[in-house]
Every structure is written in structure tokens, then in C-alpha cells.
Amino acid sequence: MVDLSVDIGGLTLKNPIMPASGTFSEELSEVFDLELLGAHVTKTITRGLRDGNPTPRVCEVNGSMLNSIGIPSKGVGAFLEKVVPFYRQYETPLVVSISGNTEEEFATLCAEVSVDGVDAVEVNISCPNIEEDGKAFAIRPSSTASVMRQLRAATSLPLWAKLTPNTGETSEVARAAEDEGANALVVSNTLLSMSIDVRTRRPMLGNLMGGLSGPGLKPVALRMAYQCARATRIPVIGCGGVSTVEDVVEYLIAGATAVQVGTATFIHPTIMPRLISELELWVENEGLRSVRDLIGSVIDDEQAEAVVFMEAAP
């Protein structure tokens, strides 16, 4: 029997497989037993009501997906009243994803969701739809540091900072989040993208642009997960295009302590429990006792820092 448990900044997960925010909800309990998962991560909420973006909200592109859902939210009240109690029936840790338009609103919400039954707060400082022109806190180290400072002051729960690939300063942003008290980094959110119907000449998404997710995003997010693991001492949770057990193992070898599975659940709703059993088998077949033995085992021949933290294609 191999050990699949991992530690994310003091929070022990029975296995390193969890859903990515926005691709998971109570409804999935009708498909499989949610107790199997390493953690539960809820869809990002905002303090107030949000309607979300105009449709179409998703489109497919070459084996991947673009979305601009726009974080429809029923607000913090409904969330605390209905969603948190649902997940209390499980032993599995509950991670609540939040977002805000301003630092103050963000921090207030962070305090409001720090209630019994919530084990960590994932702060979505990266959603490309929410700020004007796709800008987000995690694009720059300074805005990352500033918002993380306020969030840190607002809760004693572990804080997971969800980073964005829409930055040229990955390691600096990661270090800024770590310096201001992040307990883990989720790497990453979607990549700002666009698709146009060449017949109608109209953008495929109602919001013009959206976030790329799925297999097409994986090499980008994997590169970032590697850089973040090298740049900081806090756990990294890989997120982006995980669809097979090889993808899980690849993220762990790159330095991630756990992974989030997102778009793959839309294609195969039972993918997460399958990945857990396949990971167990993989670790066993490798002759390892613990999945932790894979973490950060990439052989990168002690490359120079300039190569490790490169921000342009060589």
C-alpha cells in the first residue's frame, strides 16, 4: 500500500488530486463519491451578486477550451448558507475560492469566508475576465504583494494564491505572494486567448476574449509550476491541462506537491477518482513508498538561474 498523502502548508491531503475551481460543484456528487478527493475546491465567489458574461461562454479550440464565464456569483451570504454546509458532510478538506475587484473587498470577503468547515482559502488573484482589459493582481509583483498583505491580515486560515500565466514575471510574483504570507501557490489560472469564427467574422465568445484551459495550456502551466517551485519554499499546486496520470506525475516531478484537475472533468466527469487509482498504481510500479518521492525529482542538471527563470522562449 503506497502513501498518497501530501502536505500543503500544514494541511494534510489524503491524495494530491483535487478539482480546479470553476470545474467542480455539489452536482458532481451525483457522479462519484466526493470523499475520494484530496480536497474540495469551490467555484470562485465574489461578495456581491454577479450575473456573469454574455453567451456564448465557452468554445473549443484544437483539443482545448476557451471560457469567459465571468464568475457568476450568488454572493457570500448564499455561499455560507448553502454551499459550506453541503461540504461539511465530508471529511475532505474544503478550500474556498474567492475574488474581489478591489483589495479591500477581497480582504473583507476573505474574513467572511473564514468560518467553521473551511480549511483553506484559495485567492483568485488571477482571473483574466474580472479586471479591465484582462488585468489582474497577479500580473505584477507589486500588486500581488499589496493584495496578499491585506488578505493575510484578514484570515488565519491557509492562503493559496492562484497565479496567472498572463505575466512576464512568474518567479517575482510567486516570491511576492510567498513573502506576504501565502501558504501555497496554485499554478495556474487560464491564459488569455481569443478565437474568431472565420465565416461570420465574429469572436467565438460573447466576451470577445477568454481563458485557455485543457491540454493546450499544460506546457505553459507546467513551466510556471516548475519555476514557482524553484523560486519559493512553499508548496506549489499544479493546475492546467491535467487529463492523464502522466500529466499528474509530470507536474509532481516538476516540483508540484499536488495537482488540480479542471477541464478534463467536463470531458470525463469520473476522471479524478480514476487518476487517484492510476497514480497509486504508478507510484507502486516505480517501486516508491510515497508519492512525495516524486515531488521535484526533475533532473535539470543544475541549470543556471537565468535558464530556470527564463521568461521568453529561447
Add this chain to the structure above:
Amino acid sequence: MVALDKIDPRAEMPAAKIAELDLQVLANTPVNSEYRQLILRAPKDLLESCRAGQFFHLLCPDAGGEHPYLRRPMSIYGYYPDRGELHFLYKVTGRGTRALGELVPGDALGVVGPLGVPFRIESDWRNLVLVARGVGLATLAPLALEAQRRGIRVTAICSARHPDYLMSIDNFRAMGADVVTITDAEGTSSTQNLRAILEDLVAGGAADALYTCGSNRMLKVVQQVARDHDIAGQIALEQQMACGIGMCHCCVRPFRRDGVIANLRVCREGPVFAIEEAIAW
């Protein structure tokens, strides 16, 4: 009349369990120049959990040069627990349905379902009226089957551009339905004529409930007749979907509910809605 929003159609269903599995293709044949019928072999317990109005989320194959990534939602055309068959009727229009068209007997097709809120048939309803056009005929067909199983009378008003595209008429007749056909080519498909047909049925006491799918114009007429005569009406709606289960909030449409215009998920709060909630598109 019982207020529609007070009824949860799921309440009378067995514990809803959503399955993800591969089913074997038994047949995939053209019905006319536009539509094809797909027949899958399915386990009895899966078929017994199906209800008219529900849908499956299909993993269209990489075939014919098409590589659809997302699943495609498709309403159930027929479910036969005794024969172990699940039927779909689809129009080849895009990447997903072109790929579906390539399936041959013996192939496997990944399905997730059954999904969504089904049509509701109240126990005291004796006469159902179905109003459908195009692929809406497929969605309403299993309702006629369910009505037949319960010994309820059905009138099916089938609309199409041309008599050649009137699918499912034989199917509806085989299920004991009275079939009324209206077509553009014959000049019988106008909203005025549809309205007159419905008014006649209402006047003759042959319309305890109205069901529709597949046409904006029909929605408006059915909505009006339902309101004027205080008859329960239901509509099945379509929307592009990603997850099909309720997680992604991609398939929302605006509805009139609880005195406001609310974005509801077609996959979860629907695809069947009370006719008065629907907003013409």
C-alpha cells in the same frame, strides 16, 4: 392548477445517479437527407432511469477529420429498457454531429447521463398536446412513449419546412398519437393556423397540457394559448454546453422566475422549463 415552481420533477424519480460509460453502437442510419438516427445498446438500469425530456452528453469521436473536444448534449429520442436500446435523432450541422455521423455498428460511444429535468406529466392529465418542429420532434417523441405507457391520449402537431422533412410521424402514430402535420410548403405552418388548431383542441377538451420544443414562433403561440386558457405548458430548450452537469455555468439563458429575469442553467434547472418562464429568443 398546481403552481409549476412548487413541483420538483426529480422528487418522483429514483435517486438520480449520473453515469459515465461507453455504449456500443447498434445502428447509425440516415432518416432523410438531413437527419440520422443513432441506436446504442445500453444497460437496463440506465434505461430505466431515463425520463422524457432528459438528455445525454455525448463524447463525439475523432472521426472524418473532425476532432470535437467538448461533449455534445443530445436529447433522448427513445429509451427501451426491454430491448436494451437508447435512441437519438440528430441533424448533421457541425463538427460534433459530423463526427457522430461517422460511427458504425460495433463502435463505442462515450455517454454521460441521463441529465436534466424531465417533462412532467401530472397524474390527472388525460390529454397531452405536443407541438414540435425540426429536431424538437426528437425531444418530444419519448413523451408520447411515456404517455402511451401510462394510457394517456396524445395529439402531436408536427411542423416542418416540407412534408419530406416530417420525421417521426410514423413513430408518433405507432405510439397511438393523433398526428396533425403543418408545413411551410403547404402553407399550413403559420402561427395563426397553429393557434387555431390549438384553440380547437382546447375547446374540445383535448388539451390538459401543452409541450413544445424547437421553434421560437411555436413557443410564443403555445405560451399565449397556455396563458389564455390557464393550461400548464412546458418547453424543452437548447443551449451550448460544456460540462452538462451544472458545474461550469456556460449554458445559461434568461428566464422569468420569482418575479425577476434570472440566468438559469439549461443543463441543470432545465432543459425542460415551465412555458411561462421561457423568453423568446
